Amino acid sequence: MVIPTKPHATLLASPGLGHLIPMVELANRLTAHHNFHVTIFVVTMEPGPNKPNLLPNQPNTLKPLYDLVVLPYVDSSAHMGPSDKIMTRLVIMMRGYVSSLRSELGSMEQNPTLLVVDLFGTEFLTLADEFNMIKYVYIPSNAWFLAQTVCVPLLDKQVKHEGPLIIPGCKRVEYDDILDPVFDPENKDYDEYVRIALDIGTADGVLVNTWEDLEPTTLFSFKNNKVLKEIFNKPVYPVGPLVRPVRPECLGEELSEWLNKQPKESVLYVSFGSGGTLSSQQTIELALGLEISQQRFIWVVRPPIEHDGAGALFHAMDGQDHMISQYLPPGFMTRTRNLGKVIPMWAPQMEILAHPSVGGFLSHCGWNSTLESLVNGVPIIAWPLYAEQNMNAALMDEEVGVAVRPKVLPTKVIVGREEIKKLINKIMVDDEGIKIRERVKEVQGYAKRALTTEGSTY
Ligand code: UDP
Numbered sequence: 001m002v003i004p005t006k007p008h009a010t011l012l013a014s015p016g017l018g019h020l021i022p023m024v025e026l027a028n029r030l031t032a033h034h035n036f037h038v039t040i041f042v043v044t045m046e047p048g049p050n051k052p053n054l055l056p057n058q059p060n061t062l063k064p065l066y067d068l069v070v071l072p073y074v075d076s077s078a079h080m081g082p083s084d085k086i087m088t089r090l091v092i093m094m095r096g097y098v099s100s101l102r103s104e105l106g107s108m109e110q111n112p113t114l115l116v117v118d119l120f121g122t123e124f125l126t127l128a129d130e131f132n133m134i135k136y137v138y139i140p141s142n143a144w145f146l147a148q149t150v151c152v153p154l155l156d157k158q159v160k161h162e163g164p165l166i167i168p169g170c171k172r173v174e175y176d177d178i179l180d181p182v183f184d185p186e187n188k189d190y191d192e193y194v195r196i197a198l199d200i201g202t203a204d205g206v207l208v209n210t211w212e213d214l215e216p217t218t219l220f221s222f223k224n225n226k227v228l229k230e231i232f233n234k235p236v237y238p239v240g241p242l243v244r245p246v247r248p249e250c251l252g253e254e255l256s257e258w259l260n261k262q263p264k265e266s267v268l269y270v271s272f273g274s275g276g277t278l279s280s281q282q283t284i285e286l287a288l289g290l291e292i293s294q295q296r297f298i299w300v301v302r303p304p305i306e307h308d309g310a311g312a313l314f315h316a317m318d319g320q321d322h323m324i325s326q327y328l329p330p331g332f333m334t335r336t337r338n339l340g341k342v343i344p345m346w347a348p349q350m351e352i353l354a355h356p357s358v359g360g361f362l363s364h365c366g367w368n369s370t371l372e373s374l375v376n377g378v379p380i381i382a383w384p385l386y387a388e389q390n391m392n393a394a395l396m397d398e399e400v401g402v403a404v405r406p407k408v409l410p411t412k413v414i415v416g417r418e419e420i421k422k423l424i425n426k427i428m429v430d431d432e433g434i435k436i437r438e439r440v441k442e443v444q445g446y447a448k449r450a451l452t453t454e455g456s457t458y
Helices: 017-034 086-095 098-106 119-130 143-154 188-200 216-224 226-231 253-261 280-293 321-327 349-354 367-375 389-400 417-428 431-450
Strands: 008-013 037-042 067-070 114-117 134-139 205-208 236-238 267-271 296-301 340-344 358-363 380-382
Touching: 008 017, 008 119, 017 037, 017 134, 017 367, 086 119, 086 188, 098 119, 114 119, 119 134, 119 188, 134 143, 143 188, 143 205, 143 216, 143 226, 143 236, 143 389, 216 226, 216 236, 253 340, 267 280, 267 349, 267 417, 280 296, 280 321, 280 417, 321 340, 349 358, 349 367, 358 367, 358 417, 367 389, 367 431, 380 389, 380 417, 417 431
Parallel strands: 008 037, 008 114, 037 067, 114 134, 134 205, 205 236, 267 296, 267 358, 296 340, 358 380
Antiparallel strands: none
16 A cells, blocks of 8 residues: 655646646645645646646746646536537536546545545535535636625526626626626526535535635625625635746747847737637727737737627637738738737737736736736736626726726727727826836735735735
């Protein structure tokens, strides 16, 4: 019999880089700081070998600190309907892998100590019971989002939700910022969201990618607010900010040289995460807004998709790099040649944000992107598109004070070039921007402190 020298944590990541990246960083933290042996199980959305660049956190020459097991692809498309939305689709995909994870766990010489799943893997928690493991849910988002989630089962399905969402002891969620499924009890996403919320309550505790100084009120309420504790009484641990380390060599020579030549904090980085897409008209307006602002920029451009802000999540976009300029206004690339850089599809985001020439981030406010902005002290123009991004944007704007937002949600209207120019100037030039910049530097300091041995994460 092998005597274990370390506790063994098994982590299960649902599809999408936004879920995998924070899980990998949790693994790194558990191995490097807490002497765990970690196995990450990864679920893929497509058949074929897992691309090694899915895990961009480690220099390729270094042996990863954890074991990685890619579960063989399971095709769940027969269980999905054409009207199924993101949450339902992700959950259905995950469901297909329960038996593979069971056999993986069953084939281990000893039961692992701990199972950690993310929001879309809560159905796997019962496996922890089968294998006598302790079980945690890791929310790769903020505590306020967790608070909204655990309160959703209390909403009456019969009553259409029409006002702000009141969460005991926490900032209320304004109507516009509430997660979509809450509005549509007829939709399968609603049932899945409620089930997920109830599943979270069966875990031994919840890890959240946040820290005490970022969300003091919400974290305090999870511990101390009587009403919230009646709704949800499991321990909530802030373990963030868990973000990828910077690897300057990922910038590449050309981008690195260009950035080195720009003045300090003069470049706006524009990107909508791994899944975000804009409509063709919005792409044009954004291009023209960047151009008339006359601020330097790096823009990660994807082919437009109409009526689906999460377009890149489910549409294959490979091989379209060379077509990008056809979606931009005629002459844009030439006119902005000396002002900015257009990068098709995917950029080394963490490295760009860490560069001293970068002074603003126009972001969809996925939680990883938001954290990456904060740890690099970069103010945000919030442009939320789907999932809990409206909440993240509201939190950064109203609560943390490091972001500005368009007047109306970008998913409801086309944000015009003049408004875009104003938002860019607010962050990059105006006095208001200077204050926001000071504030984000302060938050950056708190973020660093959270990760020290005295910090809330440790
Ligand atoms: N990302 C990147 N380059 C890109 C787009 C995204 O490196 O061009 C990374 C980004 O740094 C972040 C992750 O992909 O770590 C996206 O996660 P996030 O939670 O921000 O958004 P999601 O993709 O889940 O909507």
